[in-house]
Amino acid sequence: QVQLVQSGAEVKKPGASVKLSCKASGYTFTTNAVHWVRQTPGQGLEWMGIINPSGAGTSYSRKFQGRITMTADTSTDTVFLEVTSLRYDDTAVYYCARVMCDVDCSDVFDIWGQGTIVTVSS
Amino acid sequence: DIQMTQSPSSLSASVGDRLTITCQASQDISHYLNWYQQKPGKAPKLLIYAASNLETGVPSRFSGRGSGTDFTFTISSLQPEDIATYYCQQYDILPITFGPGTTVDIK
Secondary structure (H helix, E strand, C coil): CCEEEECCCEEECCCCCEEEEEEEECCCCCCCCEEEEEEECCCEEEEEEEEECCCCEEEECCCCCCCEEEEEECCCCEEEEEECCCCHHHCEEEEEEEEEECCCEEEEEEEECCCEEEEECC | CCCEEEECCEEEECCCCCEEEEEEECCCCCCCEEEEEECCCCCCEEEEECCCEECCCCCCCEEEEEECCEEEEEECCCCHHHCEEEEEEECCCCCCEECCCEEEEEC
């Protein structure tokens, strides 16, 4: 079945970096772009950016520009999100989500990963 | 950035009740509006896309309508398994933005 499986929970210290993975299966990886969305108690659902696995083009939210990098590995059908200079308020659940493609593709998130909890703590 | 507001922020209803959630965008987003359901500890699930299209496999008691800046989401007959938080999301213009959510529980 179509699914996105994310990597396990992380605990990091302030100032550190974290790299999360999201492995796709059940569909042609290069057809659908993937977004990253995080969820914090205080900020709700927050869009971080998008990566197109076919050409690895990206677009990031201004809020995270300079601090995040999204990459894709077509040999393993996996997208990655790296967040640097972690702060306490980066503590959140991070989700990857696939773009829906029917006749064309649009930023409708039809498949989500299960989420990765990132805790920033000293 | 486009701001999304939802009302109410929470509601309690009885099984079988009809309930409606509203979502308003800070500018015209045409029909580029989705609705998601999220249960505790789970990822959001797509219910309605492009304002009024029911995602495959989603029960027909869920519906959506609207265009421009004002949208509604309706559950025609609330079921116990509908206890969740519901979010609207605009995808007209990046950055994609979500509403703050509406939490639904059983009275």
